[in-house]
Amino acid sequence: MNLDFDQIIPSLPFILNGILVTLRFTLLSALFGFTLGTLLSLLKISNIKPLKWFAEFYTSIFRGTPLILQLALVYFATPQLIGYKISPIEAGVFTFSLNSAAYSSETIRAGIMAVDKGQREASMSLGVPYRPMMLDIILPQAFKNILPALVNETIALLKDSALVSTIGVLDLMRRAQVVAGQTFLYFEPLLVVGVIYYVMVMGLTQAANVLERRMRRSD
Amino acid sequence: MIRIEHLVKSFGPLEVLKDISTEVDSGEVVAIIGPSGSGKSTLLRCINLLEVPTAGHIFVGGIDITSPKCDILKVRQNVGMVFQHFNLFPHKTVMGNLTYAPMKVRGLSKADASKIAMDLLNKVGLAEKADQYPSRLSGGQKQRVAIARALAMEPDVMLFDEPTSALDPEMVKEVLDVMKALVRTGITMAIVTHEMGFAREVANRVLFLDGGYLVEDAPPDVFFSAPKSDRAQQFLEKVL
Ligand SMILES: Nc1ncnc2c1ncn2[C@@H]1O[C@H](COP(=O)(O)OP(=O)(O)O)[C@@H](O)[C@H]1O
């Protein structure tokens, strides 16, 4: 076995720039995904049947089909359907947000249900309307309960984000493939990005631990 | 202040309140007692619409709160409630708990809300805890904060659902003392309680519920010394 890292050193800056692409992609998708997931979770616990069904149906669609298929559909079908030439990164963020919303809505719903019902009753007894009650009282406590699960969801997003390389987004994964194509070396660039993914996931896990510990101290 | 007419409340097939009618005058203190499961909490919770009555009418301050046209949020602003398990907001400080609804719901400025809150904290003897989180307080302190939080909305009516039942015995008195002080302010109060001595001392009237029926409605002297119904006699034998 002869490894030749020297040959890919000139390509290293190109690969490292992919970190930003991947991170930005992941964080944007998580942000949109959790926001939409929160709205879906509120539909799921609402008393209005059609809204509830819509949210359940939405979730089942995104959980019941492969992510890579959803991605391909959005990327290739959007221009055909509405004539808008969607960029790979837009298609990626869009699909991942919708997908992540489906998964996180279940988590957030569970988090809301786990907030003591006395909190709702206390808010209602003070005359607090639904929206501020949710935003100021219930959701902050719900998110605190499910923070570890949301971090796991973000980590899953980060790893799955490599799928957008299939539609041409120049993320970490894609950059490794590009370098492989230029140098005819496969193991070295893939190993490099593998290490980078691993470090990012560990970093995220660590940050979540710190955050959790700090929040626990505040109770 | 509160008038209840032929109130019925069912949960599915289970009829929990059966044709209850009574009245509470302004400034009156009513103790609601009865065995567990007799419908005391449900009755109380109907008065601020935490439970929606199945039939009948409830008037608070002359307004029919069971009418579909009634603004429930307005009613609730005027009716404070204190729960058995305090239900303080754990992610807000004591001060935050007291100022949240006055600012959000009544639209008070932070300065005005804080002033009312500080005043109330002084009255319940917890001014020095203003910046603490609820988890740092004892049960008795939590309940005093909860009472202050409800009062911060400056309601005309206060509802208490077993406010001392979740407390260690040594903390019961501090909460009852706060409630006694409140009685002297002349606010209308309805109190579900198992503290018979307290009920006898502060209540103008005792409502005795059993199996969803309002079985007795009498002044405390009469109720405690000569209960009319067998059910009330049996109940008092057990608890006194
Ligand atoms: N949300 C509810 N759903 C179904 N049954 C309920 C509900 N709340 C109370 N009940 C029932 O109503 C009856 C009266 O309850 P409650 O008013 O809490 O009694 P109390 O406060 O006197 O102990 C009980 O049998 C209880 O199980």
Ligand SMILES: [Mg+2]
């Ligand atoms: Mg009860």
